[in-house]
Amino acid sequence: MRAALLLRPPPPPPAAGNLLSAASGRPPPPLLLRARRMAAGPPPPSAAAADFPAGPVPDDGGARTRPRRRRSVAGVDQDELLDPGALADPDSSFCDISGVSFHHKVYSAAHHEEQQDPASASGSGVGVPVVLLHGFGASLFSWSRVMRPLARAAGAKVLAFDRPAFGLTSRAAWSGSGPGGDNDDDTRPLNPYSMAFSAMATLAFVDLLGAGKAVLIGHSAGCLVAVDACLEAPERVAALVLVAPAIFAPGSGTKGERREDGEEGQEKKDSDDDSNGPPLNPFARIWRGFLGMCMWIAGLVLKVVMAVQDVVRALAVQALVALLRSPLGAIMVRLVMDKFGVMAVRNAWYDPSKVTDHVIQGYTKPLRSRGWERALLEHAISMITDSAPKSRLPVSKRLSEISCPVLVVTGDTDRLVPAWNAERVARAIPGAVFEVIKNCGHLPHEEKPEEFLSIVEGFLRRAFGTPDEQVLQAAV
Numbered sequence: 093m094r095a096a097l098l099l100r101p102p103p104p105p106p107a108a109g110n111l112l113s114a115a116s117g118r119p120p121p122p123l124l125l126r127a128r129r130m131a132a133g134p135p136p137p138s139a140a141a142a143d144f145p146a147g148p149v150p151d152d153g154g155a156r157t158r159p160r161r162r163r164s165v166a167g168v169d170q171d172e173l174l175d176p177g178a179l180a181d182p183d184s185s186f187c188d189i190s191g192v193s194f195h196h197k198v199y200s201a202a203h204h205e206e207q208q209d210p211a212s213a214s215g216s217g218v219g220v221p222v223v224l225l226h227g228f229g230a231s232l233f234s235w236s237r238v239m240r241p242l243a244r245a246a247g248a249k250v251l252a253f254d255r256p257a258f259g260l261t262s263r264a265a266w267s268g269s270g271p272g273g274d275n276d277d278d279t280r281p282l283n284p285y286s287m288a289f290s291a292m293a294t295l296a297f298v299d300l301l302g303a304g305k306a307v308l309i310g311h312s313a314g315c316l317v318a319v320d321a322c323l324e325a326p327e328r329v330a331a332l333v334l335v336a337p338a339i340f341a342p343g344s345g346t347k348g349e350r351r352e353d354g355e356e357g358q359e360k361k362d363s364d365d366d367s368n369g370p371p372l373n374p375f376a377r378i379w380r381g382f383l384g385m386c387m388w389i390a391g392l393v394l395k396v397v398m399a400v401q402d403v404v405r406a407l408a409v410q411a412l413v414a415l416l417r418s419p420l421g422a423i424m425v426r427l428v429m430d431k432f433g434v435m436a437v438r439n440a441w442y443d444p445s446k447v448t449d450h451v452i453q454g455y456t457k458p459l460r461s462r463g464w465e466r467a468l469l470e471h472a473i474s475m476i477t478d479s480a481p482k483s484r485l486p487v488s489k490r491l492s493e494i495s496c497p498v499l500v501v502t503g504d505t506d507r508l509v510p511a512w513n514a515e516r517v518a519r520a521i522p523g524a525v526f527e528v529i530k531n532c533g534h535l536p537h538e539e540k541p542e543e544f545l546s547i548v549e550g551f552l553r554r555a556f557g558t559p560d561e562q563v564l565q566a567a568v
Contacts, residue, residue, distance in 0.1 A: 165426050166433040166456045173462040176260035184260070189296050192284050195260035196253035196297070197232055199243045217247015218556035220330050221301040223294060224252035227312030227338070229436065231259030233454040234311065237541045242309075245549040249301050253293070254458075255317070256284045257471035263463035266470055285467070285474040291321040298328055307552070309333040311537065312509065315517075319487050322494060331497040331555050333548055336509045336534050337517045339488050409476060416469050425465045433459075442505045442533040451538070491520040497555040498524040501547055503532030503539070525551060 163170040176195065177186065186193050201217055222242055224235045232252035243250040254261040264284040282289040294317060298306045305328045310318030315337035322329040415421055437455050438444035458464055498521045502514035511528055518526035527547045529536050536544045 163426075165430045165459055168456050168459040170426070170459075173464075174460060176262055176458075176461045179260055179457060179460055187300065189293050190281065190284070190289070192256055192264045192289075192293075193262035194253050194293065194297075195232070196251055197239070198249055198251045198301075199239045200249045201243050201247055217245060218552050219247045220552070220556055221248040221298075221303045221306045222246050222250045223297050223301070223306050223308050224250065225290075225294065225308065225310040225314030225317050226252070226255065226258065227310075227314050227336075229258070229433075230311070230455065231458055233259070233457070234535070234538060236454070238537050238545055241541075241545050242548070245545065245552060246307065248303070251297055251301060253297060255290050255293075255314070257467040259458050260461060263461070263467040283470075283474050285471040286478065287317055287320055287474075290317045291324055294318070294321040295325055295328060304328065305330040307331045307333065309335065309548070310337070311335040312338045312534065315339055316487055319491070319494070322496065323487070323490055326495065329496055331499070331552070332494065333499045333501065333551065334514075334517060335501050335536060335544075336503065336506055337500060337514055338509050339491070339517050340513055413473050413477060416473055421469050422465045425468055429459065429465075439507060440534040441539050442503060442531050443539075446539070488520075491517065492522060494521050497551070499548065499551040500524055500526045501536055501544065502526075502528055503534060503536050504528050504530050505532065506534045508534045 177193075180186070180195065181197075183197055185196055185198065187196065188194075224232070224239070224242075226232060226234045231254045235252045239250050239252060256264060266283060266285065282292065294308065307330050308318040308321060310316070310333070312335070315334040316339060318332055318334065319339065322332055433456065434452055437452065438447050441447055498518075500514055500518040500521075502509070502511045504511050506514070515526055518524040529540050529543050529547070532540045532543075
């Protein structure tokens, strides 16, 4: 036995032990692994570890934090919105009208004369100030290419302002009640997002210009405001220029009115025939009385149905308003503006390829102002819940009351307000002048500013020029 112990080989070194363990297919014992680690010391620093400084690891509670995704609408960051005043240009101005801070700009003929020969510019213009009214979704930026030339043509100041809910005009808080809102309480102020408020602000800007009257130039939905202000105070409006007027709903015609006229004429003819013809026999009288009773019953049923429809319509409007004022409404308007905002601007031009980045930035700049989506929703709600008196006809049915000089200008390829629709407006206004600009879309003053200015200047000279000038132009 002693000889056997002497003949036992000594234990192999660690490396050999590894080889033996690998050869036998069994892992080394835990004690042997611990001994090897202690003998080898700490592992050398790797290249990846060298990139991170040594130090305590912050405790994140076991949760891995992810960077928050930034929101954007039409390429405009929505996580760092500013007050409208912080986005103003050096030539911007603000004034308070009924609690709303209106962003506006004013140019005079002197601004244009500084860039031209004063001798050639002196004596030009007709001496009548101009107020510019932009359309839906736009701002006074839309008039930036024509404001200074218009000041020269008018020979007076030209003012453009951002209507409430657009541009950099303050986003006024609104409780949803009062005239132009959800009810007709005359003791409450006007809804700042209603058309009536915009018309009132337009007349206030006429006063701000220090003139008794002014020329109102409206574009698209701004034409409604211009016409409403003219009908409200005709003595303060010298003339109207309606550019691509969105007054008549596209596709609506006068077939119904013609049908009513035809029915009245037929009834009058029938009554004349009855009075001039032979007396009816008793059976015909009974039959006619029966038909009259049936028509009376049908009319009564129709009135009941219409009353039910009014109730259902009122409930539907209330549900829609509640939806638009909910958080879901703000999400919806952001989605729509993100997907279709820039597309709508390009679609408004005859040649979308000519829409520059400067134009896109001018239209999307108001999206950087705080509360823009809520204001836009309130503007939409004001159009839905417009509570104008029932006895007051809509603007589209009062065009014949306009007595001042009127110019209607449109593009021949307007996809939003077709040229034939603008021509209907011109035909409805007594003495209105109708002009069409070729190869032009919905924005003549942006896409074809030179032709637009030439047409407007000629109209102003014909309307307000001296008698000698008017006779000379008529002879030409």
